[in-house]
Amino acid sequence: MTSLSLVSFFCAHVLGDFYFQSEKLAQKKAQSFNYTMLHIAIYSAVMIVVGVALMILGYHLSWLVWVLILVSHGLIDSLKWFLTNRPYVKPKFDKWLYLGDQLLHLLLISIGNAYVTGSLSLDKELAVDVLFLSKCLLLSLVIFKPANLTFKLVFEKYQYEVKERSLETQPEIKLATTVAGAGAAIGNLERLIMAIFLLLNQYGAIGLILTAKSITRYNKIATSPAFSEYYLIGTLYSLLATLLPYLVIFQPIVTNG
Structure with missing residues (x-):
């Protein structure tokens, strides 16, 4: 592109x-x-x-x-x-x-x-700068609201199952244990930091984001198989929702013919 x-x-x-x-x-x-x-x-x-x-x-x-x-x-x-x-x-x-x-x-x-x-x-140099900034803008637009909405629609049934299974195994725990909108905000920040590291060619640093995220959720991951499955789906989706747009926008496929 x-x-x-x-x-x-x-x-x-x-x-x-x-x-x-x-x-x-x-x-x-x-x-x-x-x-x-x-x-x-x-x-x-x-x-x-x-x-x-x-x-x-x-x-x-x-x-x-x-x-x-x-x-x-x-x-x-x-x-x-x-x-x-x-x-x-x-x-x-x-x-x-x-x-x-x-x-x-x-x-x-x-x-x-x-x-x-x-x-x-x-002039050529200015045109290249405008194009690069336009690509950065497009990437940032795609990884926020469209990514959140797509995840909500495509993976809605898995979120529902997590709620149902949590009620069956731990009925005494209220579901409203997190701040409303916190999950979407975390996902936005996660994808934004990933995109910045991709633009800086610091691919290994992306692992630090995933590690830090896993540490904060360790207790729930260890005690709730349902949550750990949903967490993994969300994490992999977040990575994919950043990597694919980046590759399409910044790394066009070049063929020799």
Whole structure:
């Protein structure tokens, strides 16, 4: 991923689909199509702002880019809303609708970017700096809210099992033993530090993060098999949710042909 336009469009997508969509709006989208249209309008505004910024920097964007990215986003979100509100679509399929929705958006943005012509009119060194900073921004956006939401949707059933098994084995212990939101905050900090170490090429230091995290949870890991399994899932996911975006954004596959 070496194109500034592609990185910028991905940043706009993450901002519009996650950071400018509150949890309240996401819930109302499932109840009324009007709120889905509101989200589409907000997303389009973010994408247009980024597109205008690219044109100011010297990119010449074909109108096909706007048609493909904006219209396709509206169609995909409308289709998702329609399927979500069908009685034959069970709640257990929500995570697959979410993953399919995101994959389609990213695929179509990539195709739309192929229509972008022209190049940055800045000098080469400044263009490289802007691209690197854009990649850092994209990485930081991906590893926070999107990573948390994806984990919650994909691994929800394991979290439920931990709660149920904890009640069976230790009913006298209240489940609310941690601060609300602490888990997400810990995960965010963990992934941020991992990303910084990856950017500094300090791969071995990532092990220190995992070790420190394990020490603080040692008692629960030793006494609760259910928690230890869930903890391992969360830790491995956090590592994967940082490593994969880093590799895709900063280490494009080069083929000799």
